[in-house]
Amino acid sequence: MRQSLTGQQRDKLEEFQAFVAAEVAPYAGWWDRDQAIPGSVIAKLAGAGYLGCSLPRDYGGRGWDSVTFGLLHEAMGKGSPALTGVLTVQAMVSMALLKWGTPAQKRAWLPALAKGELIGAFALTEPETGSALQSVTTEFTRRSDVLVLNGTKKWISCAQFAGVFLVFGKLGQCPVACLVPRETPGVQVEPISDLMGFRAAGLAQIRFQDVALPESSLVGKPGFALSHVAAVGLHHGRISTACSALGLLRGCFEESVTHAATRKIGERTVGAAGMIRSLLARMGTDLEAAALLCHGACRAEDEHLPEAFEKALIAKYFASRAAVHAASDTVQVRGASGCHASSAASRYYRDAKILEIIEGTTQVHEDLLGKLFVDRAGPLELPIPFKATTHDRHPAATRRYAS
């Protein structure tokens, strides 16, 4: 994958790796223990342009391509998967707004998001609905000339410090998306602590009680909030999460092979044991495969191909599961030392599982991808010797659709 990068992309990768080595990796364990990322670190991300990297320069962003966006997440994912949560949700809110916002909304919000002066949070999940997006119960109603928002969102990354929420709910039966500034009366943010992983990602529950908003806060037309607004946000979130998982996987692999090559048990290194080599073989192969899938998804997005959505699903599905396996095996290779907080392995182990859940669980991805593959398989043809009656014929064999 590295060979197919342009010179500019390679330069950016070196920049990201240097940033992570200096500003992220040495402190990631502390952030995990403190369950917080210092504001000074968010300011450094903003100063480097990372929080608005995908937004066009017209709005103050860096206008980077998706391959470079992916390289940033890979580098950060190796240093601190929890920190990538900030980059992920910023991209989800920013890119959904860039695609579906009105010109006035883009002028009002995108420059601050691009500079990192404002952090966004993607308020989709609810306490009772989880991944069942169609079942959201958050309610918008029209009262004289304003929209009134009531409901609760939960497990929202970065909501502890975000300045604006992109909130999904229903207006009557229509799914709608709405920008809600944090300081709006009726908004109450309750931090969620003691998570297994992503402990520094600032998750919170947000309660909205009679929150009055102007109609101009709606993003996209009513009815298209889930199918189009959320879809674009989640798509960028999946690219981001896939590449973060790739970074975590790379971190696991490097830690495992270094330990296997240098740690001696008696006269032999750990890596001399066949059972350990099996773990490393699977990890290294998964790393190579995940890198190719992530790169392919980013390239498809850069070329604005329709299959970019599918490739992002595949990359996220594969990379997050591979990261979970790799983190588990890294702890195994390290032995007792991998179980202690002083080892990145123990943090990887806890963070990896979160990557398999956010932006759609593994099971949601299987449902979407499985259906997609079956739908594309094409009409079934009956075996030649078998003369079918109407009753025997599989519906898909003659599936046609007429108006």
Next chain:
Amino acid sequence: MNIADHDGIKETLRRYILSSVSLTHLDDDANLFESGIANSLFAVQLMTFVEKAFAIEVASEDLDIENFKSLNATAAFVLHKNTGRSV
């Protein structure tokens, strides 16, 4: 392809949809949403295909089920975006 050619646009769309779902035939006015062809994933893929194939941008004001409900409707939308003409 001549972008002003409604039938040409329609056939390009038809080829894409038939290559994406297990159908052998799709009528010009078949409703893509009521039939279940355009689920949420396919809806954004179709939108992206339309943007890429016909060099247009689908914006918030274009989000109308009438613009994408069928081959005929989508072709008319593309033609309108490109030329301002209605069919």
